[in-house]
Amino acid sequence: MNVTVIGAGTMGNGIAHVFAQSGHAVTLVDLDQSRLDAALGTIDANLGRQVKKERITAEQQEATLGRIATQTDLARGVSEADLVVEAATEDATLKAKIFEQMDDAAPEAAILASNTSSISITQIAAATRRPDQVIGMHFFNPVPVMTLVEVVRGLATSDATYETVRQLSEDLGKVPVEVNDAAGFVSNRVLMPMVNEAVFCVHEGVATAEAVDTVMKLGMAHPMGPLTLADFIGLDVCLAILEVLHRELGEDKYRPCPLLRKMVAAGYLGRKSGQGFYTYD
Numbered sequence: 001m002n003v004t005v006i007g008a009g010t011m012g013n014g015i016a017h018v019f020a021q022s023g024h025a026v027t028l029v030d031l032d033q034s035r036l037d038a039a040l041g042t043i044d045a046n047l048g049r050q051v052k053k054e055r056i057t058a059e060q061q062e063a064t065l066g067r068i069a070t071q072t073d074l075a076r077g078v079s080e081a082d083l084v085v086e087a088a089t090e091d092a093t094l095k096a097k098i099f100e101q102m103d104d105a106a107p108e109a110a111i112l113a114s115n116t117s118s119i120s121i122t123q124i125a126a127a128t129r130r131p132d133q134v135i136g137m138h139f140f141n142p143v144p145v146m147t148l149v150e151v152v153r154g155l156a157t158s159d160a161t162y163e164t165v166r167q168l169s170e171d172l173g174k175v176p177v178e179v180n181d182a183a184g185f186v187s188n189r190v191l192m193p194m195v196n197e198a199v200f201c202v203h204e205g206v207a208t209a210e211a212v213d214t215v216m217k218l219g220m221a222h223p224m225g226p227l228t229l230a231d232f233i234g235l236d237v238c239l240a241i242l243e244v245l246h247r248e249l250g251e252d253k254y255r256p257c258p259l260l261r262k263m264v265a266a267g268y269l270g271r272k273s274g275q276g277f278y279t280y281d
């Protein structure tokens with residue numbers, strides 16, 4: 001299958017990695033060639049980890065990289081796609097624009113999927129003339145490691161589109177879970193209030209970030225504490241998701257903590273900016 005991935009950030013490069021690894025021809029699209037080059041470097045390094053752990057061979061690493069082409073022009077990038085997975089910034093206006101352009105340039109039969117973590121699939125689909133072929137394909141970071149794909153059905157998503165994406169997710173070695181279109185779907189509706197509450201604990205002086213994380217790691221067996229996880233996801237992404245939950249569901253329990261807003265305003269975005277609840281080299 002020809003798969004095009006839009007956006008070469010953390011999620012985009014992980015998605016390109018897993019599709020290429022399972023034998024698909026991948027075109028990775030971003031506006032900026034330097035971001036594409038950086039993404040290929042990251043994919044190479046992550047494949048290198050798998051080689052070191054003897055999960056794949058050096059030949060498979062080379063072959064996987066060889067299946068990934070890059071493109072800075074969106075229309076050209078989707079022109080031969082059977083499936084497009086959009087993993088651009090979490091911004092509803094931007095996504096609507098990208099889907100409109102993809103709808104114009106992609107083959108008629110192509111499925112247009114979004115990796116959005118909280119924006120309505122029904123709303124994204126409305127920007128196209130093929131809402132029955134639009135679906136959410138929500139992966140988790142690090143994509144090569146996390147086995148879940150939250151498959152989100154918009155109001156108009158057809159059974160055929162759902163079935164293709166479900167089967168494809170299984171072929172990638174992932175476990176697809178069917179979810180209907182609602183703010184934050186299941187994953188972030190459950191995860192983000194916990195992350196937000198952890199930030200409130202620091203904001204209100206209940207405990208330090210380290211203490212909050214240790215409680216959740218050792219007491220609840222979470223692989224990462226919620227604030228380490230927030231830094232890993234990106235504090236800007238966490239804030240954007242909470243804003244959607246708060247706006248769409250209209251309840252105070254989703255109100256983003258003022259400390260989270262303040263940190264994002266300061267450019268403390270977590271691991272990717274070098275500073276969040278923790279400092280990174």
Ligand code: CAA
Binds near residue numbers: 047050055117146
């Ligand atoms: N690519 C390939 N392999 C990777 C990798 C990557 N990017 N990152 C880690 N790995 C591999 C390692 O090589 C290692 O492999 P083995 O099991 O074969 O040894 C394995 O993953 C574990 O890695 P580490 O030993 O380096 O570190 P760890 O044991 O501390 O695990 C972690 C790291 C997998 C990230 C773990 O801490 C974890 O599961 N954290 C929680 C992650 C999580 O919750 N993600 C979801 C975030 S929410 C989201 O993404 C969606 C959203 O909408 C916001």
